[in-house]
Amino acid sequence: AQTVTQSQPEMSVQEAETVTxxxxxxxxxxxxxxxxxxxxxxxxxxxxxxxxxxxxxxxxENRFSVNFQKAxxxxxxxxxxxxxxxxxxxxxxxxxxxxxxxxxxxxxTLLAVQP
Amino acid sequence: EAGVAQSPRYKIIEKRQSVAxxxxxxxxxxxxxxxxxxxGQGPKLLIQFQNNGVVDDSQLPxxxxxAERLKGVDSTLKIQPAKLEDSxxxxxASSLVRSRDGRRGGTQYFGPGTRxxxx
Numbered sequence: 001a002q003t004v005t006q007s008q009p010e011m012s013v014q015e016a017e018t019v020t021x022x023x024x025x026x027x028x029x030x031x032x033x034x035x036x037x038x039x040x041x042x043x044x045x046x047x048x049x050x051x052x053x054x055x056x057x058x059x060x061e062n063r064f065s066v067n068f069q070k071a072x073x074x075x076x077x078x079x080x081x082x083x084x085x086x087x088x089x090x091x092x093x094x095x096x097x098x099x100x101x102x103x104x105x106x107x108x109t110l111l112a113v114q115p
Numbered sequence: 116e117a118g119v120a121q122s123p124r125y126k127i128i129e130k131r132q133s134v135a136x137x138x139x140x141x142x143x144x145x146x147x148x149x150x151x152x153x154x155g156q157g158p159k160l161l162i163q164f165q166n167n168g169v170v171d172d173s174q175l176p177x178x179x180x181x182a183e184r185l186k187g188v189d190s191t192l193k194i195q196p197a198k199l200e201d202s203x204x205x206x207x208a209s210s211l212v213r214s215r216d217g218r219r220g221g222t223q224y225f226g227p228g229t230r231x232x233x234x
Binding site for chain 1: 156160228230
């Protein structure tokens with residue numbers, strides 16, 4: 001069974017600095033997708049970034065980028081120039097490429113951006 | 116484009132009572148998901164529909180939970196009777212059948228959730 005592990009329950013960063021959130025996963029699949037979702041206090045889960053396992057190039061979305069290490073089964077999220085609005089719970093999620101699109105989530109990392 | 120809509124946003128009930136949640140997915144999204152998020156945990160899939168058919172309900176406690184999507188658009192999730200451990204946020208998400216790269220399974224977009232407290 002696939003599992004997703006986020007080993008950092010909480011993190012803190014100063015405004016304008018860079019922070020990296022860690023995620024590891026376990027799977028025997030070769031075709032899969034990885035995601036980072038953000039969940040602010042309002043509870044709306046928002047997609048931050050997505051990575052297809054068949055792509056070697058790391059995904060980037062503005063200030064957000066990932067370091068995808070397929071062999072190590074690692075998928076970290078880097079937030080550059082942190083902003084107060086980045087304060088939220090961040091979930092790493094895995095989905096295989098099969099018929100069911102079930103997302104398997106980690107337990108989340110609570111990120112606090114300090115002014 | 117309107118997002119995923121859910122109602123109610125909050126619900127407080129006593130154990131053994133019944134409760135129902137409603138979800139309206141993004142227009143054109145054939146796939147709809149219900150997740151349960153217990154405090155301090157990541158969401159867990161309860162059931163996945165494609166149009167009005169069930170794709171995966173392996174983690175749905177079928178003795179008390181039921182869900183339907185009769186016309187392939189809106190969906191309702193019901194709990195009857197509720198237990199204390201059902202206190203959670205119930206998230207609805209929707210996606211296209213295929214992603215932009217043509218592969219199976221589009222990105223899932225989530226609604227605001229319904230926070231349920233069972234006393």
